[in-house]
Amino acid sequence: MTAGATATWVYAVTGELDQAVLDGVSGIGGAPVREVREGALSAAASSVDAAAFSEDTLQRRLTEPGELEDLARAHHRVIGTVATTAPALPLRLGAVYTGDSRVRAMLAQRQPEFTRTLAWLAGRAECGVKVWARPDALTAPAEGRGAAARPEPGRGGGAAYLSRRRDELAARDQGRQRAAAAAADIHELLSGLAVAARQHQPQDPAADPQAGQSREVMLLNGSYLVDAGRMGDFAAAAQAAVTGRGGVRADVTGPWPPYSFADGPEGS
Amino acid sequence: MTSPASARVDPAYPLQQVALVDLLDRVLAGGVVIAGDVTLSIADVPLVQVSLRAMVASIRAETPAAAARVISPARGGRAPS
Numbered sequence: 001m002t003a004g005a006t007a008t009w010v011y012a013v014t015g016e017l018d019q020a021v022l023d024g025v026s027g028i029g030g031a032p033v034r035e036v037r038e039g040a041l042s043a044a045a046s047s048v049d050a051a052a053f054s055e056d057t058l059q060r061r062l063t064e065p066g067e068l069e070d071l072a073r074a075h076h077r078v079i080g081t082v083a084t085t086a087p088a089l090p091l092r093l094g095a096v097y098t099g100d101s102r103v104r105a106m107l108a109q110r111q112p113e114f115t116r117t118l119a120w121l122a123g124r125a126e127c128g129v130k131v132w133a134r135p136d137a138l139t140a141p142a143e144g145r146g147a148a149a150r151p152e153p154g155r156g157g158g159a160a161y162l163s164r165r166r167d168e169l170a171a172r173d174q175g176r177q178r179a180a181a182a183a184a185d186i187h188e189l190l191s192g193l194a195v196a197a198r199q200h201q202p203q204d205p206a207a208d209p210q211a212g213q214s215r216e217v218m219l220l221n222g223s224y225l226v227d228a229g230r231m232g233d234f235a236a237a238a239q240a241a242v243t244g245r246g247g248v249r250a251d252v253t254g255p256w257p258p259y260s261f262a263d264g265p266e267g268s
Numbered sequence: 269m270t271s272p273a274s275a276r277v278d279p280a281y282p283l284q285q286v287a288l289v290d291l292l293d294r295v296l297a298g299g300v301v302i303a304g305d306v307t308l309s310i311a312d313v314p315l316v317q318v319s320l321r322a323m324v325a326s327i328r329a330e331t332p333a334a335a336a337r338v339i340s341p342a343r344g345g346r347a348p349s
Contacts, residue, residue: 072295080281092299200293207289259298
């Protein structure tokens, strides 16, 4: 068994990296994490087997649920550790270089942008807010429009069916519109309390134990950049934003390293 | 304004208990996109979707929960700033 060629996996970029912190965490495949430094910036990186992380191989591995989870959790483990001690810019999963010198070149090339974004992220973290609605919260007729309950005197089976069906569809349309409006309201409110905000695609309820059971749908999958000391207040505000909205609940996650804000203040 | 970053209060991040779906939202769609030497087209939407679908399918296989509809959220994914 001769050691094959290695490549360099990059987790995050930061201004300062404490080797003692890196010693306490393992990277992809359990590899030790090291600093790759260029000027005022450092990358947290580790070595991976070049053949196992070639483009084709990596693409395939990312479509295997088990492999994808292992890679994502290892990537996050290192980023979360680094971000605990200093502002850190997470890299998207899959940044692989042929060697450390290529990483240094990348750091040098993007130094102004990275420095600016790191300063913006300092002392801040990402809070996730997922808003779920029960199906009945979406289909209940709107106030003052009891269309579905309207009697249909003198109409036969077929016509009554069509009428009922039309009302059902109208109620569903209204429900969807109200759901979209509620999501926009909540997002706007939370954005006003945050430094910056982003939205992710809504998640499949099947991936959430509670939502899958109760057939909920996701109205909002938001991420908010918040001052680290205000995380608790922000989470409380998110819960308050759904209070009084029947059948709607919020899941607050985090704090997260600022994954959703790596595009910097200009990305807003 | 110029206080060193290390003097800030940086939060502790929960590393183990994060849900995989929430993590994938972030590591596949967030983070800095850089052109690595391995030109992984992970920035492309299709691969991200393939990955997420594969993951959701595996969860669904474990817990045969009801398949529910997903509605579109409010359009215009970005927040005003």
